[in-house]
Amino acid sequence: MVWLLKSRSRRQIARIEITGAIAGSTRKRVLESLKQVEERKFPALLLRIDSPGGTVGDSQEIYYALRRLQQKTKIVASFGNISASGGVYIGMGAPYIMANPGTITGSIGVILRGNNLERLLEKVGVSFKVVKSGPYKDILAFDRELTESEMTILQEMIDVSYQQFVQTVAEARQLSEETVRSFADGRIFTGQQALDLKIVDRLGTEEDARHWAAELAGLDPEKTRCITLGERKSPLSRLLSRNQSSLNSLVTIPGISAGMEWLEFELETSGLPLWLYRP
Template structure:
């Protein structure tokens, strides 16, 4: 009798202690642990805001590419662009992923410059009629504070190992030689942009070059220029991805996991933090694939 009571006592203790542990395990379990998953999923990767760090987007693309339950991917873009290198990294991963699973780009309110660069790597692009897109070009902002420094009595002493090492020094005027060097670099990056858009869209480079002067296009105009394939919204993009992925019936949409917002983002808000990063982050300065609407 005592043995039976001890047995049931142990069972109760195990239930009391194991139940919370099991509940936490289920709560924090990643999507990969979903044992009921079936291969009818469309993965959604969001490119939101300034493109500065490509790694989270790359990781999401790789994760969905390796997931056997994800048959197609939608890259949802709400971005005016950003860093040259980061935009190129995501473009290449989109292209690599599309060779294994169809990738559809869904353009939101703004998907311009580096945002469009990313989209052009997808198999199919859907934009709203009023989407701001295009803006194929490179921009650099190099402040000249020489007059201000002179007024406040501020002086800089520059020690460098080569004559071009302090190009963009805000304490002095830029020389003609420096300007020519920067223009040559920007022209090379512009040519890369044109080449990759033409390659991704299956267009002739000359066709892309004719409108690759930094101009902003609406979704309707982009359709005329063959920069997008269809006018529609996010749901249309999901439906197209399901069609290309051979998913019968209603697809199950899953989103890539996002990192929790930092304390600064909670305090300043996303837009405030973006502004600070844009000002201070050297990865975004000075050369960018970015749409700029303000003076």
């Protein structure tokens, strides 16, 4: 049976979809799927990215896994509606990149967000007593302002993450770091602009990317099937699968699935540096 699966896989293209904000659950799913691509010896992988980015560490782990897989499998990344920030970083793990002309991409940079609720807490009469081992142990605490020295520490950390991003793009796209820095200021651009900047190689649809992947693998695009691995379930889908009857009515509420995903992401990534585009 294992031999039969591998034999079929050699005549098929694997497809992995990365959608929504990138955090721990996405990383785990994608890494497991990439392992399947390697084990089943798929000759090509179509990586569909439709994401505004996410956490730095999770994006890096997916990128490094893609780099390793390059040695065995042809990889084509297809940028969908949006592939920005961490989505771009992951895309750098693919030697061949295609985007739609109107894809929102770019936003190369790092952001770290914290909430200061000090004034609100004062109004409701809530305060915290903190015992800590060092002056920076509660950096980004939500009940006080950042100090000047804390701002310096955080900015230095962000600058290091930014340099990692710039260096990765420069190496992957065979550009100088100076060239990458000229447009890596957080701005977004279209797929057409990304082509001009050499961030992507071609313009086209996901189907065009599938054809390209088949051709790179020496397969007939018209006769080659695309097998999606590790299909993603949203937080809403997971909840519904646990309790269909009581939560079925939520499906009819517009935007609730997206709202739940962002809530989950915010809880997972509070206080973390992000490669994320979010207006």
